[in-house]
Amino acid sequence: MMAHEPRTLGYYAASHWFQAAVVFLILGVLALVLLRALNEVEEQAERQMVELMLRNMRTGMQYAMGEALMRQRENEIAAWAGGDPTRWLEVPPQGYRGECSVEERRNLPEGAWCFERDSRQLVYRPRNAKQLR
Numbered sequence: 001m002m003a004h005e006p007r008t009l010g011y012y013a014a015s016h017w018f019q020a021a022v023v024f025l026i027l028g029v030l031a032l033v034l035l036r037a038l039n040e041v042e043e044q045a046e047r048q049m050v051e052l053m054l055r056n057m058r059t060g061m062q063y064a065m066g067e068a069l070m071r072q073r074e075n076e077i078a079a080w081a082g083g084d085p086t087r088w089l090e091v092p093p094q095g096y097r098g099e100c101s102v103e104e105r106r107n108l109p110e111g112a113w114c115f116e117r118d119s120r121q122l123v124y125r126p127r128n129a130k131q132l133r
Contacts, residue, residue, distance in 0.1 A: 043128050046111075050124060053093050060088025082120040086113070 061080070068076050084099070086092045093113045097104070100114035100123070108114060108125040116123050 039128070046127055050126075053089075057085045057088050060090075061085065064088060084115040085122055086115065 064080075065077055068074060086096060095109075095112040097108070097112055097114040099117050100108070102116065102118055105114060105116050105123050108123065110125055111127045113122065113124050115121070
């Protein structure tokens with residue numbers, strides 16, 4: 001009887017393992033790049049949503065001011081100062097909680113709006129505050 005040599009992976013089997021490792025490495029790097037890009041796009045979309053909401057509030061206020069001027073009720077305009085600016089919107093922003101106190105402002109969930117009574121400010125808590133620049 002002849003003694004058999006122990007089997008080894010050989011050149012071809014080892015090259016397949018190496019190719020698979022390179023493919024997995026490339027796919028992993030690609031996935032990380034895509035996730036980072038997705039986070040940036042999500043951040044931009046949130047920023048644009050907030051800017052659009054503020055622009056709509058300004059436009060609604062300007063429309064109401066024009067209407068008050070046309071109807072000769074200029075004295076009403078001064079009373080609007082320090083009021084909740086969401087009243088100029090046809091539909092309040094998604095996640096709007098109404099008026100809130102300082103304590104409620106601190107505990108505001110992500111993506112929520114409120115109008116703080118004491119400081120008379122509209123408050124928004126971003127969804128991605130950690131990534132926001």
